[in-house]
Amino acid sequence: MKLITAVIKPIRVETVSKELEKAGFSGLSVSEIQGRGAQAGRTEYYRGQAFAVEFRTKMCIELLVDENDVDKAIDVIVAAARTGDDGEIGDGKVWVTPVERVVRVRTGELDEAAI
Amino acid sequence: MKLITAVIKPIRVETVSKELEKAGFSGLSVSEIQGRGAQAGRTEYYRGQAFAVEFRTKMCIELLVDENDVDKAIDVIVAAARTGDDGEIGDGKVWVTPVERVVRVRTGELDEAAI
Amino acid sequence: MKLITAVIKPIRVETVSKELEKAGFSGLSVSEIQGRGAQAGRTEYYRGQAFAVEFRTKMCIELLVDENDVDKAIDVIVAAARTGDDGEIGDGKVWVTPVERVVRVRTGELDEAAI
Amino acid sequence: MEPADTAWILAAFALVLLMFPGLAMLYGGMLNGRNVLNMVLMVLSSLAVTAVVYVAVGHGMVLGESVGGAGIIGNPFEFSFFSTMMEDDGSGGPLWAAFYILFAGISVALVASGAAGRMKFGAWLVFVAVWVLLVYAPLGHWVFAFSDEETGVIGGWMRNRLGLHDFAGGTAIHLNAGAAGLALALVLGRRRAGVSRPHNLPLMLVGVALLCTGWMGFNGATAGGANFLAQYVTLTSLLALAGGMLGFITIERFRDGHATMLGLGTGAIAGLVGITPVADAVGPVGALMVGFVAASAAAWAITWKRRHRIDDALDVFAIHGIAGITGSLFAVFFANAAAPAGISGIVFGGGFDLLWREGIALLVTMVYSFAMTYAIAWTMNKIVPIRVSAEDEEIGLDRSVHAETAYEGRTF
Amino acid sequence: MEPADTAWILAAFALVLLMFPGLAMLYGGMLNGRNVLNMVLMVLSSLAVTAVVYVAVGHGMVLGESVGGAGIIGNPFEFSFFSTMMEDDGSGGPLWAAFYILFAGISVALVASGAAGRMKFGAWLVFVAVWVLLVYAPLGHWVFAFSDEETGVIGGWMRNRLGLHDFAGGTAIHLNAGAAGLALALVLGRRRAGVSRPHNLPLMLVGVALLCTGWMGFNGATAGGANFLAQYVTLTSLLALAGGMLGFITIERFRDGHATMLGLGTGAIAGLVGITPVADAVGPVGALMVGFVAASAAAWAITWKRRHRIDDALDVFAIHGIAGITGSLFAVFFANAAAPAGISGIVFGGGFDLLWREGIALLVTMVYSFAMTYAIAWTMNKIVPIRVSAEDEEIGLDRSVHAETAYEGRTF
Amino acid sequence: MEPADTAWILAAFALVLLMFPGLAMLYGGMLNGRNVLNMVLMVLSSLAVTAVVYVAVGHGMVLGESVGGAGIIGNPFEFSFFSTMMEDDGSGGPLWAAFYILFAGISVALVASGAAGRMKFGAWLVFVAVWVLLVYAPLGHWVFAFSDEETGVIGGWMRNRLGLHDFAGGTAIHLNAGAAGLALALVLGRRRAGVSRPHNLPLMLVGVALLCTGWMGFNGATAGGANFLAQYVTLTSLLALAGGMLGFITIERFRDGHATMLGLGTGAIAGLVGITPVADAVGPVGALMVGFVAASAAAWAITWKRRHRIDDALDVFAIHGIAGITGSLFAVFFANAAAPAGISGIVFGGGFDLLWREGIALLVTMVYSFAMTYAIAWTMNKIVPIRVSAEDEEIGLDRSVHAETAYEGRTF
Numbered sequence A, B, C: 001m002k003l004i005t006a007v008i009k010p011i012r013v014e015t016v017s018k019e020l021e022k023a024g025f026s027g028l029s030v031s032e033i034q035g036r037g038a039q040a041g042r043t044e045y046y047r048g049q050a051f052a053v054e055f056r057t058k059m060c061i062e063l064l065v066d067e068n069d070v071d072k073a074i075d076v077i078v079a080a081a082r083t084g085d086d087g088e089i090g091d092g093k094v095w096v097t098p099v100e101r102v103v104r105v106r107t108g109e110l111d112e113a114a115i
Numbered sequence D, E, F: 001m002e003p004a005d006t007a008w009i010l011a012a013f014a015l016v017l018l019m020f021p022g023l024a025m026l027y028g029g030m031l032n033g034r035n036v037l038n039m040v041l042m043v044l045s046s047l048a049v050t051a052v053v054y055v056a057v058g059h060g061m062v063l064g065e066s067v068g069g070a071g072i073i074g075n076p077f078e079f080s081f082f083s084t085m086m087e088d089d090g091s092g093g094p095l096w097a098a099f100y101i102l103f104a105g106i107s108v109a110l111v112a113s114g115a116a117g118r119m120k121f122g123a124w125l126v127f128v129a130v131w132v133l134l135v136y137a138p139l140g141h142w143v144f145a146f147s148d149e150e151t152g153v154i155g156g157w158m159r160n161r162l163g164l165h166d167f168a169g170g171t172a173i174h175l176n177a178g179a180a181g182l183a184l185a186l187v188l189g190r191r192r193a194g195v196s197r198p199h200n201l202p203l204m205l206v207g208v209a210l211l212c213t214g215w216m217g218f219n220g221a222t223a224g225g226a227n228f229l230a231q232y233v234t235l236t237s238l239l240a241l242a243g244g245m246l247g248f249i250t251i252e253r254f255r256d257g258h259a260t261m262l263g264l265g266t267g268a269i270a271g272l273v274g275i276t277p278v279a280d281a282v283g284p285v286g287a288l289m290v291g292f293v294a295a296s297a298a299a300w301a302i303t304w305k306r307r308h309r310i311d312d313a314l315d316v317f318a319i320h321g322i323a324g325i326t327g328s329l330f331a332v333f334f335a336n337a338a339a340p341a342g343i344s345g346i347v348f349g350g351g352f353d354l355l356w357r358e359g360i361a362l363l364v365t366m367v368y369s370f371a372m373t374y375a376i377a378w379t380m381n382k383i384v385p386i387r388v389s390a391e392d393e394e395i396g397l398d399r400s401v402h403a404e405t406a407y408e409g410r411t412f
Ligand SMILES: Nc1ncnc2c1ncn2[C@@H]1O[C@H](COP(=O)(O)OP(=O)(O)O)[C@@H](O)[C@H]1O
Pocket: A007, A034, A035, A036, A037, A038, A039, A056, A058, A088, A089, A090, A091, A092, A093, C026, C027, C028, C029, C030, C062, C063, C064, C065, C104, C105, C106, C115
C-alpha cells in the first residue's frame, strides 16, 4: 500500500474529493496547512504597518491506496487540482510514500482490506 | 524506526493518549483533520438551505516508535480507539510508514535515542 | 527523494523558515499540531477548576528534498530550531521518510524536477 | 422639545447607532471568513457617506418643504450645511437631524447585503451617495414629511395625499432596502464560489443582539418622545420580536426538521420588520401574531428565492421586503381600533380603502426602489465595472481589496 | 407616569433586553464549541415563550390582585391578552408589562444553565412555559405585588405580610433561578463528556458586558422612574460590580495562584447579584463590601459544589443563589439607615426581626423553587424523557439537535 | 437635578459603562491571541481599583474645593466614603459620583495599552491606584472643577484661571492617557516578540461598537442634562465619527493602497477623540472636518511613531494624544460663534489668546502626565520589577500570568 499526499489550493478540495469518489476512492483525510514556495506571498496592512505574509493557505489531502491504484489516483488528483488553463503557480504537489501496514480500528482488518 | 499514524474519533484521543502513556509511549503529536469514508456525512441547515457536510472531524495521532514496539503500539491504539461494543463505522485507521532517521533538536541525538 | 518532517516550537518557525530559504529550500509546508513528550504540561484554571493541559502547541514543518540535500536540510533545521543556550526540553524532533514519487500539479513534472 | 422627550431621544439615538455595527456583525458572521471585513466596511461606510450627503442636501430633500408643493421631493437647500441646527428653536433640530442620518444610513447599509463578497469598495462608496440622493431621499420625503396645515408647509404625497399609515418606515426603509438589495444583487450577478456556510454564528448573534436592541430605540423614538405611544410600541415591538422567533423556528422545525439558532435570530429580525410599520395599530395579541406571520413569510420567501437562484446573499429581500409587506397587510386586516393609531382593520369593520392605500404604497415603493437601484448600479457598471475581478473574489475581498484578514492564523 | 420617568424606563427596557443575548453569550462562551448554539437557543427562546405565557395569564398571576386575598397568587385573568394596556390611564401600563416580561424571561433563561448540553429543545420550550406558570409566577407575586391600602388591593404575602425587603428581585429572580437550575441539573444528571474548558472567553466577555450594562437598567428601573432612588442604586450597583471583580480575583489569587479573566467577569456578575436585593439599603462603602463578599462567597461555593460533583455546568446556584443570599444577609447586619431604604442593620442597632424575616423569605424561596422545579422536570421526564440520547450528546447538541455548527471549519 | 436630566444621565451612565468592555475588546482583538485576556483584565480592573480609590479620596481630589484655594488639587476628604451621597440634596450627587468614577476609570484603562503584553498584573493594580491619585486627580481637578462665584468655592486653575475651553475632557482624559501610555511603554521597553497582527478583528469591531456608542453618552452627558447642548453635541459627535472614518481610510488608501476595516474603526475613534474637547464649539460642517483631520493626523502619527520604534502597542498616543490636540487646535482656528460655546475661532475673528490658552493647557497636560507617569512607573520598577519574565512573555501572559487561554483548541 501507498500513502498519497497532495498539497493543493483550498478552492480545489471539493472538486478533487468528488473526482476521487467517482474514481472509487471513497476514503480520505484533509487538513489545512500553510505553504511556501514559488508562489509569491502577500502584504497585509494594519494601521499602516505592513506585514509580509509569506505563507499561503493550502489543503493537504492524504489518501491510502492499494499499490495498483497509485497511478490512477495521482492522475485524478492532478487533473482535478489544476487551476486556470494550464495550471497556475501554487497549484501544489502530490507525493507518494510507502506504507507497511494498515489496520482498521473497527474490525482489526489488515492492509488492503482495511483501506 | 517507524511512524505510526492513527486517524481516530476525537472523543477517543484522551483514552488513546493515556493508554499509550501507560504502555510507555510518552511522546506523540496530535492534529485535527477532516475525514471522509464509509461513515455517512450529515446535513446542516442555514436559513432553510441544506449544506451537505461530507467530512467528519477526526484526530490524527502520529507516533515515532522503535521497530520492536510497532505491534504493541498498534494494539494499544486499536483497543483504546474502538467505540461502542464491537467498534463503529468511522472508528478510523492506523498505518505504519518507514522512517530512516530521527534527530532530537535539543541534543542532536539520533534514531532510537531520539524518540 | 525524502520527506523531512520537523516538529518544533512555534516561536522558531520563522527562523527555521528563513534559514531554509537561505540554504536554498524555497518550498515547504507548515501546520499546527499538539505535542506531548518529556516537556511538562501545564494547568489552567476556570472558575477555580484545574484543567491539566498535557499538550503543548508545536509546529510541524514538512519539506520534500532531494536525496543529497537531506543532511544539509536537517542541519539547518536543527540549528535554527534549538532554543536557549544548549537547547531546551521540548525543542522537538526531525525525521526522514522515503518518498517514491513527486508530481507538480501545475506542470505534471516529476520527482526532482517537481520539488 | 420637552426635556423628557429629549432625554428619551438622546438614549434612543445611541441605541439606534448600535444597529450599524450590529448589522455589520450579522452580515459578516453569515458570510464566509474571507469576506467579513469587506462587509463591515460596506455597512459602516454607509453611515459615513450618508452623513456627508445629509449635511449637504439630503436632510432638505427628505424633510424640507416639497419643491413646488408636489410632494415629490423636499427642498435640498432648506437645511444646507445644517446651519439652522445651531440655535435652539425648541424643536430639537440637531437631535432629529442626527436621528434622520441614522435612518437613511441604515437603509443603505441594508442594501450592502445584495453586494456581499463581490463589489469594489470605491464603487460602493459612490453607490451609497447616489442611492441616498436618488432612491432614499424621495422615498423618505414621501413617507416622513408630514404636511402642516397651520404653516401651510406641504410634505410627501404618500403620507399626506395617499394617506399611508406607516409607523416607523416600513416602506421607506425596509421594503425599500429589500427591493434595492435585490436589484443590486441582480446587476452584480451571482457569487462565483457559490453559497457558503456562515463562518461565525456567535458573531452573528452579537449582531442580532445589537440590532434588536437598537430597534427598540428606532421604534420607540418614532413616537416622538417619552409618551404613551412610545410605551405602547415598545410593548408591541417586544411581542413581535418574540412572535418572530417562534414563527421562524416553527417553520424550520416542520420544513427542515430542526430549529436553528440562525433561524431564531432571523425570526427576531423579521418579526421586528413586520411590526415596524404597524406597531401603533395592532393590539398586543396582534403584535405577537404580526411577528409570527412576518417571520414565517420570510422563512418561506427565503426558500422560494433560493429556488430562483438569485444571489441575494443575506436574504434582505425576504427579511426586509416580504416580512415588511406581511406586517403591513396584517394590519390592513387586523388593525385594532383601540390601539393608539385608532385604525380598524377590515376584519374588524374597517373600510377596504386601507387595502388599496397600503397596496399602492407598497407597490410604488418596491417598483421605484427596484427600478431606480437597478438603473444606478447598471449605469455605474457601464462606466466602470463595479464588480471585483474573479481572482479577487476567489482570494476573498478581505485580503484582495483590503489587504487584511479577520483572524490571525486562519486565512481560509 | 411622568414623561421623565417614561424616558428612563424606556431606555432601561432596552438595556435589560441586552441581558438576554448577554446571558446567551456568557453561557455559550463557557461551554465547549459543540453546544454553543443550543445554549443560545435555550436562552433566547425563554424570552419568546415567556412573552406568550405572560400575555395570556402570566402578568395577572404575578401582579394581579391576590386570588381570595391570600397573597399566594394573582388573578390570572386580570390582564388577559393585555387588553387593558391599550389605553393610556397614566400608569405606564404597556411599558411596565413589557418590563415584567423581561424579568420573568431572564429568570427562566438563567435556569437554562442547569440543562447545558443535554436537554431536548422541545422539552425545554415546554419546561419554560410550565416553570413560568408554576414557579416564577407565585414567587413573583409574593415579592413584586404590593398591597395598596387605599384601593384595598391585596398583594403577595412575602412582601406585604412577612415584610420582606428585596429591592430588585434577589429572591424571586436570582435565588429562585439558582435553586431551580440546581434542581434541573439534578434531574438531568451529569454530562457524559464531563466538564470542558470554555471554548471562547472573548465571547463570554461580550456576554458579561451586555449583562452588566443591562443590570444597570434592571436595578435603576426598579426605582420606578428617574428619581433619587434610581441615582442611588446606580451608584451602589457600580460599586458592587467593582467590589465583585476584586473579590473574586482575590480568592482566585490565593486559592489557585492566578487571577483570571473568567474570574473577574464572574465576580462582576456575582457582585451585581449581591447588591440587587439591597441596593437601596447599604451605604457606598457597604456596596463595595457587598460586592466583595458576595463574589467571594460565590467563588467559594463553586469549589464546594464541584466537590459534590453536581453538574450545574454554569454555576447558577453559586452565582445567583449563594451570592444573592450573601448580599441579603450582609444587609441584615450592615444596612445603613441613611440609605434610601432607611433600614438599620443589626450591627447598627437594627432589630433581629430583619434576620428572621429575610431568613424565612430566602428559605421558602429556595425550598419552593427547588422542590417545584424538581417536580416539574421529574414529571416531564417520566412522560417523555427530556434528556437527549448519548449519541446526540457526544456529537454535540448544535449539530445533533439543531443541524448547524457555530464556526465554519471548526467542527470540534 | 430635574427628573428629565436624571433620566438622560442614568441612560448615559449605562452607555459609558459599555466603554470598558468595549476598550477591552478593541485592545484585546488587536493583540495576538496569547495576550487577550491579560489586556481585558487590565482594562476591567482599572474600573474596579479606580472605584475604590474614588470612594476613599479620589472624588474629593478632583471635585472638592481647591486646597488652599490654589487650584492645584481638591480636598481629598470632602466626599470621603461618599457619605454625602446618601441624601437627596437635589444635585444628583450619587449619579454624578458614579459618572466621575467612569471618567477616571476609562482614563487609566486607556493607559493599559502602553503595557500590552508585558506587565505584571499585580504591578498594574498598584499602578492604577497610584496613577489615579497622582496623575488623574490633579489633572481632573484643573479641568473639571469649576469655581463658583456665589458660594466662593474655588476650582482648578486650568479651567478657571487659564480659562481653558475643553468640552468633555480632551485634556484631562484623552491627552493625559495618550502621554501616560507613551511614558509607561517607554519604561517597560519594547515587546520581545515584536509586533504581531491583530488576532481577531471582529472582536475589535465589537469593541469599537461599544466604545463609540458609549461615547455618545460620554459627550451627551457632559452637557449636564437633557438639554439643547446635549442635542447639539450628539449631532457634532456623530458627524465627527463619520468624518473620522472617512479621514483614516482616505489616508490609508493613498499611503498603503487599501482602505482597511481596522483603519475605519480607528478613524471612528480618532474622530470622536478630536470632537470631545470642542463638540460645543464647532458647527456641523466643522464637526465633519474635525473628525476628518483628527483621524488623518492620528493615521500620520501612527506611522511616524513606528519609525521611532516606540512600542506603544495600541497607538494610544497617536489616537488619544495627537487626534485630541488636532481637534483642540482646529477649534482654536475654526470655532463657530453660533455654536453653543459661542467662541469665535481665530480665522473667524477670534482673539489669539485662544491659541496660547489652549497651547499652555495642552503642553502642561502632556508634560505633567508624561513626566509623572514615567516617574511612577520608573520608581515602581526600581522597587520590584514591573515587567514579566522573558519566558512568561514568550508563552503569552494569558497562560503564564492568568493560567487560562482565550480559545479552546487554539493555543497559538
Ligand atoms: N519542497 C517542498 N516540500 C514540501 N512542500 C512544498 C515544497 N514545495 C512546495 N510545497 C508546497 O506546495 C505548495 C505549492 O508550491 P509552489 O512552489 O508555490 O507552486 P507549484 O506547486 O506550482 O510549484 C506550497 O505552498 C507548499 O505548501
